[in-house]
Amino acid sequence: MAAHAGGLSTTAAAVVVRDLVRSYGTGAGVLDGLDLEIAAGEFVAILGRSGSGKSTLLRALAGLDHDVRGSGRVEVPRNVSVVFQDSRLLPWARVLDNVVLGHEAPPARAREAGRAALAEVGLAGRERAWPNELSGGEQQRVSLARSLARSPELLLADEPFGALDALTRLRMHDLLRDLLRRHHPSVLMVTHDVDEAIVLADRVVVLDAGRIALERRTPARDGSRPTADPGPHRTLRAELLEALGPDTDPARKDTL
Amino acid sequence: MGCAVTAVVQAGRVTAPGRATAHQAVDVRPRVRRLGLRKPVPLAAGSGVVLLLAVWTAGSATGLIDPRVLSAPWTVVTTGVDLAVDGRLVENLAVSLGRAAQGLAWGVLAGVTLALLSGLSRLGEALLDGPIQVKRAVPNLALLPLLILWFGIGEEMKVVTIALGVFIPIYIHTHNGLRSIDKRYVELAETLRLDRRRFVTRVVLPGALPGFLLGLRFAVTGSLLALVVVEQVNGTAGIGYMMELARTYGQTEVIVVGLVVYGVLGYTADQAVRLLQRRALTWRRTLED
Structure with a gap:
């Protein structure tokens, strides 16, 4: 598998996760020796089916997993902020x-x-x-x-637009991009929407069974992203959907 | 409107002439048995009280009700006025209200403090919740002999008894209110790095406020109930004392005045708390109405 294909930036990593293991008592690990780095100012989107460990990873970074058993190393900046799926x-x-x-x-x-x-x-x-x-x-x-x-130096977002209707969601994408251009935090966003991940993130990571199954940089890193150049977008989309599982097709992606 | 109807009718004529008339005016609905209440009748709420007063008046006027058993309504009114004019009513009322307020204040303080201690820490819960539930199961009146032995028959005993009755509903409802605060808000507080003090003042207390106010409604009525009991135990002032004295002299009308005062007090206090509830929970009212 061509993980790390995009080449990880080793300079000024804002987030370092090493050999992270988390399990909820029932035996099967939710995170199984996960390694991840996020550079300062980098936007990483995490995709994965339910149970792939994506929310567990986010909660581990947010320090919200008090009673969860596990091991590993998690380094995050001092100033972390979380956006939840509900506005809370x-x-x-x-x-x-x-x-x-x-x-x-x-x-x-x-x-x-x-x-x-x-x-x-x-x-x-x-x-x-x-x-x-x-x-x-x-x-x-x-x-x-x-x-x-x-x-915040690190913004953690757990399906932040998952509860919004399609139109509002698109507006929020624009708003978020605009805000990030001015504030430059590192971002880790968990989402189940492949297109959202491609459109917003610099790098997309697919989790499966608590490990990284696929990791890709998105086609363009400037403002002229996918709409201007649909080719690479479509290829990446197909590749990500493939990695998400055999029963994945665009029509069903929302149930992931 | 008119245009729309003719349009429909015309369309009906073109496509299905037979049905057009049926769709025009008759309000056809599926038949479903109504299980809920009908719309409230205006002013119906007071009719029960009015009826009761009417029966009482009629009974007294015709002599069916012996004035020694129950004084006539007009006697009660004139007695009330007399008592108010000579100052006895006001004086006794002030004493009673003072007692209720003092007991209420201590009870609320104790109830909220205990609810916080037991609601926010596992140790507090382990130590406090059990005894409080036991106390809750013991009727307040059953404690009275013990309280008299401990505190005598003076003011102290009276205030303590009222406070003991008051703190239970405050504790139960505040505790329940703060335990049912959404866990998501606790997570939020954690990610925002709130310290314990701010967590309590910004999240826990406002979150438990609806519960607390419900408890307060029970507590206010409860404090008046306890008042009735303690004031008839060797009091020297207060509405209950006034009634007890009247019993000795067979002044039914004074007893009834006392009852009316208790009733009005309870009702007014409850309405006051409900008003407070509406004021304090504006954020919720936007949902309700």
């Missing part, structure tokens, strides 16, 4: 209070950063709204603002 806004706190929740700066500065982040995601003026008053897409934008307001 506290319903009892107004939008701005949600954005600045846990912000390290003194309150006044934190609120200023929060307002700026809200403006960046196009929600200036909604600071005093309750989360329940916002649409699903808006809530997810607030959650992005919450992550960006603390200028």
Whole structure:
């Protein structure tokens, strides 16, 4: 298998995962000796079927796997931020209070950063709204603002757009690309959407049974990505779908 | 509207002339038996109370109800006014309210503190939850003899009894409220690196607030119930004392005034908490209405 084909950048790795093993008591390992590096500013998308260990990997990087048995080495930057599939806004706190929740700066500065982040995601003026008053897409934008307001060195995203409708999802892709151009965190995004992975990431990693089954760089790394050059996109897409499993076809990719 | 209807009818004539008339005006629905309640009748809520008052008035006016058993409504009203004017009612009411408020305050404080200790730590749960559940199973009145032995028959005993009755619903509902906070919010707090203090003030307490307020509704009514009991044990002031005194002198009308006062107090207090609930849970109200 042609893993590491794209050549890993060994300079300034923001994330280093070595021989990571995780299992949930039932015996079978969910992660089975996984190695992964993410360079500073690099966007890595993780694809995989359910049970492939992609969420377990993300939770391990986020430090959310308190009661999970395992071993291995995980090095992440100090300032890590997580975007979940649900926006995970506290319903009892107004939008701005949600954005600045846990912000390290003194309150006044934190609120200023929060307002700026809200403006960046196009929600200036909604600071005093309750989360329940916002649409699903808006809530997810607030959650992005919450992550960006603390200028993370590593952004972990667990199917961040999985619960959104197709149109909103495309808009969010544009927004995310735009935000990343300005903030440059390293990103690890778990997704089940092959196209989303190709369109957004610099590198796509397919997990299978707790190991890396395939690893590919995406065709273009500048703004003129796939739409301008559909050829390489289609080839990569076919290759990734192949790696995801025999019963994978484009129509069923959402169930992965 | 009119245009649309003619259009439909015309279309019907063209395609299926026989059916056009049936679709026009008759509201045909599948037959489903209604199991839910019908729409509420306006002002119906008060009719039960009005009926009761009417029966009481009629019974007293016709002499069917002996005034020694139950005073006439007008006697109760005039007695109430007399008691209010000579200051006895207000004085006793103040004492009663003071007791209830004091007991409520201590009970709420104890209930919330214990709920936090037992809700947020496994050790706290192991040590506290058991005894509290046992206390919950013992009727408050059954504790009264012991409390009298410990605290005497003064104010202390009264406030302690009320507080003991109050802290249970506060504890149960706050504990339940904070234990049912979505685990996803706990994860969020972890990824945001909240310290314990901020976790409690920003996530736990607001998350448990709906539960706490429900507990508070039970607690407020409970404090008044406990008030009735403790005030009839060797009191020297308070609504219960006033009623107990009236029993000695056979003043039924004063007893009924006391009952009415208790009723109004309980109802007003409950409404006040509900108002507080609506104010404090605006974020939820946007969902509800």
